[in-house]
Amino acid sequence: METSSSTIASLLLRIFLCADKSLSFLHNYKILHLLRQFILSSFLFFLSLLPALFSSSQSPKSDDNPATAGVGSSGVSRALSQLLLLMNDIPVSSRKYEAVRSLAEKLIDGNLIERKSALTEVNCAVLSAAFARSLSQLEAAMAEQGWKSGGDDAAREGDLFVYYGKASRLVKGVKYYGRAAWRWAKVKGEVRRPWSSAEKLAAELLWLAQKMAASGCAEEAVSKWASAVKMAWLALSTEPRLQGSLVKLSAFLIREAKEMRKQEEDEEGSRATKMRMLMSWLPLLCCANNGTDAPVLSMAERAELETILEEVIWSLGEEEQEMVLSLWLHHFTYCPASDWPNLRSCYTRWYTASRATLLMHHHTSS
Structure with a gap:
């Protein structure tokens, strides 16, 4: 739904720009100018939250298990999905991490030893879902690290506001907090725990890729x-x-x-x-x-x-x-x-x- 949210944002921005041009005379009236600035600030803040709103509208229902979505309804797939989700969440420093990972590896390898197509398909579906989830988390974690160190793509996100490059401090403040809210919503949905470090996720992705290769x-x-x-x-x-x-x-x-x-x-x-x-x-x-x-x-x-x-x-x-x-x-x-x-x-x-x-x-x- 990323494309849909950006398309709607682009359309809304064009409409707003056209309307704003017709209201340019408001600069001559202080009260109306302040009102225009307030409307502009609210609009920009709404645009910054649009992707998060789309994301939440497409999220699984509360009674759905995101770990098992799209990987079948068997107990075997649910068990493997739960183990991989726990492995993803538990910090490496925990003594339970190795126990969960070893159990997941044992069950995955056991399915391969059986040489049954149904079990191999379960392996592939569960591992593919786990790989996609970890990949998304790793990208979010790396983007967050880059943002904190000043190396994020804020300039590209700021392209949306080029037209208002000389806006007031109020607008600049809304832009700042809008971006922060956008990142918070994104990271909140993708990086589930503070200990899900990028390095841990990268190591788990290699492990998942190796298991996917073994499963064909x-x-x-x-x-x-x-x-x-x-x-x-x-x-x-x-x-x-x-x-x-x-x-x-x-x-x-x-x-x-x-x-x-x-x-x-x-x-x-x-x-x-x-x-x-x-x-x-x-x-x-x-x-x-x-x-x-x-x-x-x-x-x-x-x-x-x-x-x-x-x-x-x-x-x-x-x-x-x-x-x-x-x-x-x-x-x-x-x-x-x-x-x-x-x-x-x-x-x-x-x-x-x-x-x-x-x-x-x-x-x-x-």
Whole structure:
């Protein structure tokens, strides 16, 4: 419903701007000018709360269990969903955390051992729902961290108010508290506990992705991670420890992306997912801190991932390869602290192929 709320906000803003232009003469009358300012402030505050209102209107009913929504009605799925939700909520420092996680792992692995399609489907549905939930929480936590450190996207949110750039202090105050209310509503719904740290969520996402791969539904995790564009952007400026966790998760899912099914009817969709994965997360691989106490990835793992990246890039079309390699070259060049991943041989291979294509076309046309 994010699209619907933004569409309505845009429409309301246009209507308001048109009406406001016709009332510009109110600047000449102090009382009416103050009234106009009050209406403007109220309107902006309403717009800032609009996404939260849409979110609450679409939330599950009080008698619905959000942990089991969309994953079937069996006791097996409800049990696994409850365990994964508890694991998500309990802090790592609690002695109960490892007990809950071990039990969840035992039941998930037990379903795989049975080799029954019904149990595998339950695994996939429950794990996919848990992955999506944790992904949403991680993005919200990273956005909150960025906001506190001054690195959030307040400028983009402020675009809505550009027309009123010279507004009074009252309007500026409403804008500030409106943004705060917007973030509060968003974070309140997505980050359930203060101990749900971003680093914990990233580690749990890797665990969930590994279980999804074992259950044969890694494509779900790959697709969701490839589409997490905002998170990938936030990751470039987040703390080094969290960057390390995100590099591990990205490396695992890039490996899984290479193994995605290559059925004829799904080839285009598979290629698009790989493209999104590379365009989103390749900058982080170039810029991330490689670990202070210990390397995030071993030398062997880094060499292996370079080979996998080259294979994934080479499975794309020529123009797509150019886009990915141009992005890599930019970040590889401007990140002096790291010389990985080194895709120079892949770049040279693409350039040679592109030059051959150019000469072939030139020869045909002449």
